[in-house]
Amino acid sequence: MDLFKPMDSNAPKEASKGAGMPEEHVKVLILGSGPAGYTAAIYAARANLSPVVYEGIQPGGQLTTTTEIDNFPGYPQGITGNEMMEDLKKQAMRFGTEVRFGLATATDLSQSPFRVTIDEEKVIVADALIIATGATAKYLGLETEEKFKGQGVSACATCDGFFYRGQDVAVVGGGDTACEEATYLSGICRKVYLIVRKPYLRASKAMQDRVFSTPNIEVLFEHVTQEIKGDMSGVNGMVLVNGKGEKVNFDITGFFVAIGHHPNSDIFKPYLDTDEVGYIKTVPGTTKTNVPGVFACGDVQDPHYRQAITAAGSGCMAAIDAERYLGERKF
Ligand code: NDP
Numbered sequence: 001m002d003l004f005k006p007m008d009s010n011a012p013k014e015a016s017k018g019a020g021m022p023e024e025h026v027k028v029l030i031l032g033s034g035p036a037g038y039t040a041a042i043y044a045a046r047a048n049l050s051p052v053v054y055e056g057i058q059p060g061g062q063l064t065t066t067t068e069i070d071n072f073p074g075y076p077q078g079i080t081g082n083e084m085m086e087d088l089k090k091q092a093m094r095f096g097t098e099v100r101f102g103l104a105t106a107t108d109l110s111q112s113p114f115r116v117t118i119d120e121e122k123v124i125v126a127d128a129l130i131i132a133t134g135a136t137a138k139y140l141g142l143e144t145e146e147k148f149k150g151q152g153v154s155a156c157a158t159c160d161g162f163f164y165r166g167q168d169v170a171v172v173g174g175g176d177t178a179c180e181e182a183t184y185l186s187g188i189c190r191k192v193y194l195i196v197r198k199p200y201l202r203a204s205k206a207m208q209d210r211v212f213s214t215p216n217i218e219v220l221f222e223h224v225t226q227e228i229k230g231d232m233s234g235v236n237g238m239v240l241v242n243g244k245g246e247k248v249n250f251d252i253t254g255f256f257v258a259i260g261h262h263p264n265s266d267i268f269k270p271y272l273d274t275d276e277v278g279y280i281k282t283v284p285g286t287t288k289t290n291v292p293g294v295f296a297c298g299d300v301q302d303p304h305y306r307q308a309i310t311a312a313g314s315g316c317m318a319a320i321d322a323e324r325y326l327g328e329r330k331f
Helices: 011-016 035-046 061-065 081-094 143-147 157-164 176-186 205-212 308-329
Strands: 023-031 052-054 098-100 104-108 114-118 122-131 135-137 168-172 191-196 217-221 224-231 234-241 247-250 254-257 261-263 294-296
Touching: 023 035, 023 114, 023 308, 035 052, 035 061, 035 081, 035 122, 035 308, 061 081, 081 098, 122 308, 143 224, 157 168, 157 176, 157 254, 168 176, 176 191, 176 205, 176 217, 176 254, 205 217, 234 254, 294 308
Parallel strands: 023 052, 023 122, 052 098, 122 294, 168 191, 168 254, 191 217
Antiparallel strands: 104 114, 114 122, 135 261, 224 234, 234 247
């Protein structure tokens, strides 16, 4: 799911003029409402910077699509993603953060203060900008995958798994996400096929062990999805190609894609340096981008760790970096 809507390559400068749109000035604008965005908001609010957070299309970010979080320090019994994000939001609001529903649709970062168009209807003019827009799930790119999106094809087992109780489903991918999704679905569904294009899993040893010890998960190594089959009522099968080049058919009703993520940086690309995948580049050890006054934190700038705790840590850094930037320039 896109957190922030990308624009076509020629649009940013045009749209960013925001001709005729109402404007509002804020000191610190934070885009994104995952652990990075809310942690930045908590720190910025406590520094009296009156931050405004725009939540994006998926309020609470990716954690709201997971079930239990067992690896965030401070929760010995674990916590659900939704609960944690609600708590973070309340904590940010307690110190005066204004949290708004809305989507950043264009930017003009060519000069300070920065201009960010929200929902193509108003412009926020910000002295400092913190980008915490996260990353979005990738899809395989098959025509039939697109056709059945929302009708059997999903990128979020914890969101949609419930609909496939007692049925046979497939998960594609060989990383931690795929293993986690397959394990989650194994508790709901009758059978889970895990489709892995290589002869091994990329996931951590612990995740692999969970998959291999779950009786109703069958790992299909060296299999590639060729087609998802279905009719008016949704998905009813898939065609895979095995390592010998043979086509194999399976009856399934749910097809879950778990092959990684795309950083939500498209609207910033005309101004900010990114790597080849699109992750925003920051000065090592800081959240500073190549534009002074614009900071990036969380998954949108992190191709390596991508954890809630690292996102939260970098959100804290972004708020401190923004506070220093504003202090030095006496905004
Ligand atoms: P990864 O990039 O780690 O893995 C993506 C997987 O999808 C790989 O196995 C890759 O195959 C496969 N893949 C990619 N493209 C295709 C394709 N077109 N067709 C078939 N397969 C494809 O992404 P994840 O989302 O799994 O994990 C991202 C990061 O988040 C990792 O660092 C991970 O450790 C972390 N994470 C941690 C969790 C935890 O600790 N609880 C839970 C979930 C994620 P190949 O191996 O061949 O490249």
